Amino acid sequence: MALSFAADSVSLSARQLLCERDDRVLFENLDLDVRNGDLLQLAGPNGAGKTTLLRLLAGLNRDYEGDLLWHAEPLHDCFAEYAANRVYLGHLAAIKRALTPIENLRWLMSPWQNAGLELHEDDLWQALAEVQLGGFEDTPCNQLSAGQQRRVGLSRLALVPAPLWILDEPFTALDVEGVSWLEERIQRQVAAGGAVIITSHHALQGIPSLRRLELGVRATEGRS
Amino acid sequence: MALSFAADSVSLSARQLLCERDDRVLFENLDLDVRNGDLLQLAGPNGAGKTTLLRLLAGLNRDYEGDLLWHAEPLHDCFAEYAANRVYLGHLAAIKRALTPIENLRWLMSPWQNAGLELHEDDLWQALAEVQLGGFEDTPCNQLSAGQQRRVGLSRLALVPAPLWILDEPFTALDVEGVSWLEERIQRQVAAGGAVIITSHHALQGIPSLRRLELGVRATEGRS
Amino acid sequence: MWQWLVRLYHRLGSPKWFYELTGKWIIWLALLSGVGMLVGVVMGLLFAPADYQQGDSFRIIYIHVPAAIIAQSGYMIMAVSGAIFLIWRMKMAAWVARAVAPLGASFCLIALFTGAIWGKPTWGTWWVWDARLTSMLILLFLYFGVMALQRAIESEDASHKAGAILSLVGLVNIPIIKYSVDWWNTLHQPATLKLTERPPMHPDMLIPLLIMIVATYLLFALLVILRTRNEILWHERKRSWIQELPEVAARIKGGQR
Amino acid sequence: MSLVRATVRRDLLLAARNPGEWLNPLMFFLMVAAMFPLAVDPDPAFLAKIAGGIIWVAALLATLLSLDSLYKADVEDGTLEQWLASGESLYMLALAKALVHWLCSGLPLTLMSPVLALMMALPDDAYGALVLSLLIATPILSLLGSVGAALTAGVRSGGLLLSLLILPLYIPVLIFAASAVYHASIGMSFNSQLGFLGAMLALAMCLTPFAAAAALRLNLSR
Amino acid sequence: MSLVRATVRRDLLLAARNPGEWLNPLMFFLMVAAMFPLAVDPDPAFLAKIAGGIIWVAALLATLLSLDSLYKADVEDGTLEQWLASGESLYMLALAKALVHWLCSGLPLTLMSPVLALMMALPDDAYGALVLSLLIATPILSLLGSVGAALTAGVRSGGLLLSLLILPLYIPVLIFAASAVYHASIGMSFNSQLGFLGAMLALAMCLTPFAAAAALRLNLSR
Numbered sequence A, B: 001m002a003l004s005f006a007a008d009s010v011s012l013s014a015r016q017l018l019c020e021r022d023d024r025v026l027f028e029n030l031d032l033d034v035r036n037g038d039l040l041q042l043a044g045p046n047g048a049g050k051t052t053l054l055r056l057l058a059g060l061n062r063d064y065e066g067d068l069l070w071h072a073e074p075l076h077d078c079f080a081e082y083a084a085n086r087v088y089l090g091h092l093a094a095i096k097r098a099l100t101p102i103e104n105l106r107w108l109m110s111p112w113q114n115a116g117l118e119l120h121e122d123d124l125w126q127a128l129a130e131v132q133l134g135g136f137e138d139t140p141c142n143q144l145s146a147g148q149q150r151r152v153g154l155s156r157l158a159l160v161p162a163p164l165w166i167l168d169e170p171f172t173a174l175d176v177e178g179v180s181w182l183e184e185r186i187q188r189q190v191a192a193g194g195a196v197i198i199t200s201h202h203a204l205q206g207i208p209s210l211r212r213l214e215l216g217v218r219a220t221e222g223r224s
Numbered sequence C: 001m002w003q004w005l006v007r008l009y010h011r012l013g014s015p016k017w018f019y020e021l022t023g024k025w026i027i028w029l030a031l032l033s034g035v036g037m038l039v040g041v042v043m044g045l046l047f048a049p050a051d052y053q054q055g056d057s058f059r060i061i062y063i064h065v066p067a068a069i070i071a072q073s074g075y076m077i078m079a080v081s082g083a084i085f086l087i088w089r090m091k092m093a094a095w096v097a098r099a100v101a102p103l104g105a106s107f108c109l110i111a112l113f114t115g116a117i118w119g120k121p122t123w124g125t126w127w128v129w130d131a132r133l134t135s136m137l138i139l140l141f142l143y144f145g146v147m148a149l150q151r152a153i154e155s156e157d158a159s160h161k162a163g164a165i166l167s168l169v170g171l172v173n174i175p176i177i178k179y180s181v182d183w184w185n186t187l188h189q190p191a192t193l194k195l196t197e198r199p200p201m202h203p204d205m206l207i208p209l210l211i212m213i214v215a216t217y218l219l220f221a222l223l224v225i226l227r228t229r230n231e232i233l234w235h236e237r238k239r240s241w242i243q244e245l246p247e248v249a250a251r252i253k254g255g256q257r
Numbered sequence D, E: 001m002s003l004v005r006a007t008v009r010r011d012l013l014l015a016a017r018n019p020g021e022w023l024n025p026l027m028f029f030l031m032v033a034a035m036f037p038l039a040v041d042p043d044p045a046f047l048a049k050i051a052g053g054i055i056w057v058a059a060l061l062a063t064l065l066s067l068d069s070l071y072k073a074d075v076e077d078g079t080l081e082q083w084l085a086s087g088e089s090l091y092m093l094a095l096a097k098a099l100v101h102w103l104c105s106g107l108p109l110t111l112m113s114p115v116l117a118l119m120m121a122l123p124d125d126a127y128g129a130l131v132l133s134l135l136i137a138t139p140i141l142s143l144l145g146s147v148g149a150a151l152t153a154g155v156r157s158g159g160l161l162l163s164l165l166i167l168p169l170y171i172p173v174l175i176f177a178a179s180a181v182y183h184a185s186i187g188m189s190f191n192s193q194l195g196f197l198g199a200m201l202a203l204a205m206c207l208t209p210f211a212a213a214a215a216l217r218l219n220l221s222r
């Protein structure tokens, strides 16, 4: 797939975002803009609120104050359109352990197919081969190692045509080769005019346009 | 605690170890010796069998052929003694989410106390403070972030007097500060004459005596 | 003697030996049980006299009783092979146990089904909560429990062991269950319908029954062996001796894999 | 293929690969019903009097137990998160999941019920009422239950909690259904009971998916 | 403090912090028993005849459902792995866990049973037999059940599966206990039944922890 995204396809903004968990303010007055070509890494110590913010940005959680805008419209007012333009990959990979990688991937791709993506069986097999799962396509996922299971979920990134990627700790459990594959994928996405928001304790070397958002002071300091 | 272990307290050997999973040989003819002062990192791509080998070495799984020896005696013949001399920390942290870090740590330490370790409440609080959980001691664990929950399990390493540590991907979900704390702990353990066996995709820089065992070819090559 | 036992044990534990040996048995087992059944059925249906009370309907006994007997011994076989697997870690035993479970359950179902069919003309009802019937039903539940557990556990080895543990616990419980059900029944149930008191059977009825029992045992053995051989083929599929088997080699050549 | 259809397909595939999913409720149904003659009195004349009620209680419990797994796996492995992320209607998902659940529990139970009726000496006249009432009312059980399953999906030992939430809601179904069977067994008409059950079914189909969808959303906004 | 004692303490602490663990089985017990008058025939004379059996069936089901969570959480969060790693006796752990389970399910059920008996119009003479039979026999249920819980701890939707495994094994307990209550209610002696239950309890205490320990080991050797 020769990727390339329209120059104004991504426009996600947060305005004066405030988020509390159990009476502890995780972040406040947070302003944020993500446009085409951006790569934003959310950084910060354990418990700073990276996952929390990422889930807000992905639209999975409405428990915040302030505004989240997609093309200047409140995110949850145009959620269907937003959903069709971003892919979210969390800690959990939505992999059914009794099914094979190919069956799992087929389900993962179904919303995109419904939205008009043409996909052949070959594409699926190729995506799995790309994440080094060639030969395991028909092995039930419960027989795969921790890293192999994560790769099944990641293989989706090779197929999905969404301009915005939202990834939570995607490097977890990946070996060196897996890490470099993913880094390259991210780089390609940004180069093609897409955007990526990522949380990771990993350094993300070698990607030029990287922007870091350092979240919060150490969480312990906020204690009462 | 000023750590220091007797010079011959660690002697773990594998001889001609063979392990199959689902008719695929993960490793065979594996010979391995771990003595005081050793730091052994199991490396290899996803699915190579690192976790599997580590669980064998920890004595959690008897599904292998060949010999595992502790001080020249079969491991499972002197298991109680072996267990009192090594600590195992797997993917799962044995943390009850409804309990607080301090309550969890108390349970985790009970076998060592039973074996004669003197432990005061203060020691527990201090161990938690060391992993940056000061202030969260009485917060139920289900309100902690991914990394904070892992830290509860890790805090045990500050207290346990076992010469041999066996750790599976201990850097998962830790932030930079957490990683450097753990690296330093590992270094101290080795310097005090203990031994550490670890699987990690993390580089483990700055520890001089590091030995790496590269496991298996890429798992895909073994396929039929 | 001891030496011989040890050798036998090692042989029994060897899938290759089992496969080759039983390969020669199949045909004989099939022949014997087939002929036995034919003889038994012909004798039972055509030559045995009709029952003076039940008329011809009693003839279903030639299926019912063998099936009931085998359902019970099947459980024993399953539990004992499970124990052998647990104690000596002999894989063959686990495969046998797994092969037996659904077969035993099937015979159990057959016994229940034929019993019900028989009950209608004799008792005027398909089912009563008689002690024997009830304990047969519970046996079916025990079989289903073992099968469901084996199915549910992902890891192959663990599923064998779990099945073995459960069938052993069940084995210890079977006498307790049987006893309690008998006791319960004698307390509650007025003795209106009884199949426990066996009238001394006429030899012309008895002989075909005995023949049928033996033949059904042979059939059961045959089925267990066939299923076990299937397990062997699957688990040892990558071993050279399998690939060199004429029937397998021919398929590999034929490109059927 | 839309995500709803893909999910129905995947869930049926899972049920086919793991037959316990529909066999286990069936066996449980049998076992629970079989406990009563043992605990109470195996006399057929007596059993005939309680057969309809017992069979219905057993069906209800079997459905209840099979509900536990309806959403739990989906929440734990992140499937639900992907659903929500996809922006498709959770209402449709909830309806689809209830349908799959009924296909894997209510339908087999209904088909099996005559065998149990036989064993419990249900009067011949009541067979039709039993099967019909099960056919109409087990979907209600699946629909109502799916709300409970959605609410407790994130809870660890949810099985028991789910039962507590849902049992009270099942009571009207139980009353009408058991009374239909009872009336049939004494030769009376049972149309009005079936009518009520049908009305409840219609109502449940419209309303419960909303509740289930809202409950699912709760699981996600952690 | 030994790991066994620490575990008992921690599990009781968990139960105290999450009262559902012992309240839910109790409520379920009540609800299931309450379903029967609705499904069958609320006439007190009729109820009195079936009360003992029904209460026992309800107790059995409540215990069964509460077993599901006995080991599951421990397997999932790695507690069991640490147990095995510590080299302490799994036999003792299994016994301790069964004890905790009984304290959180069997004991409250027993204490609650007179209330239910009242509602079900159990004859006055049978109260003693009901409470005594529950007191002796619910520990058997916990012990036998813990084997099933250990076997299914690693299985996803274990609740139903567990019931299938364990229900047939519970039948002797049900028969003797229900018969004790019945005999008491018609004014006969029920010593022999209690004697049998006591013998079963002794047997279960000796044997089931072995089976449970072996089953637990399975969950670890992945």
Ligand code: HEM
Pocket (backbone or CB within 6 Å): C061, C064, C065, C068, C069, C072, C111, C112, C113, C114, C115, C116, C118, C119, C120, C122, C123, C126, C127, C132, C133, C134, C136, C137, C195, C198
């Ligand atoms: C579903 C109903 C029935 C079941 C589950 C059942 C079960 C059994 C069982 C377990 C046996 C024992 C076999 C053995 O170990 O020797 C047996 C034997 C027998 N059954 Fe049935 N039975 C049923 C119905 C009937 C009926 C309706 C009749 C006829 C009136 C009948 C007549 C017999 C006879 C004559 C024997 C052989 C007696 C003996 O060898 O002890 N059964 N049945």
Ligand SMILES: Nc1ncnc2c1ncn2[C@@H]1O[C@H](COP(=O)(O)OP(=O)(O)OP(=O)(O)O)[C@@H](O)[C@H]1O
Pocket (backbone or CB within 6 Å): A021, A022, A026, A044, A045, A046, A047, A048, A049, A050, A051, A052, A053, A219, B142, B143, B144, B145, B146, B147, B148, B173, B175, D222
């Ligand atoms: N369910 C919850 N209830 C209350 N507080 C919570 C809950 N989940 C998280 N928190 C709090 O919110 C804070 C942020 O959690 P979050 O998971 O977003 O951290 P994170 O930055 O992703 O950390 P990590 O690097 O460890 O993954 C934590 O300090 C935690 O105490």
Ligand SMILES: Nc1ncnc2c1ncn2[C@@H]1O[C@H](COP(=O)(O)OP(=O)(O)OP(=O)(O)O)[C@@H](O)[C@H]1O
Pocket (backbone or CB within 6 Å): A142, A143, A144, A145, A146, A147, A148, A173, A175, B021, B022, B026, B044, B045, B046, B047, B048, B049, B050, B051, B052, B053, B219, C155, E222
């Ligand atoms: N339960 C199982 N049944 C069958 N095969 C398994 C099972 N668990 C693991 N395997 C196989 O064993 C191999 C080794 O798995 P293991 O978890 O040891 O890998 P690993 O080296 O720890 O990988 P990772 O870096 O991804 O954690 C995998 O290729 C997997 O296919």
Ligand SMILES: [Mg+2]
Pocket (backbone or CB within 6 Å): A050, A051, A052, B145, B146, B147
């Ligand atoms: Mg996080």
Ligand SMILES: [Mg+2]
Pocket (backbone or CB within 6 Å): A145, A146, A147, B050, B051, B052
């Ligand atoms: Mg691993």
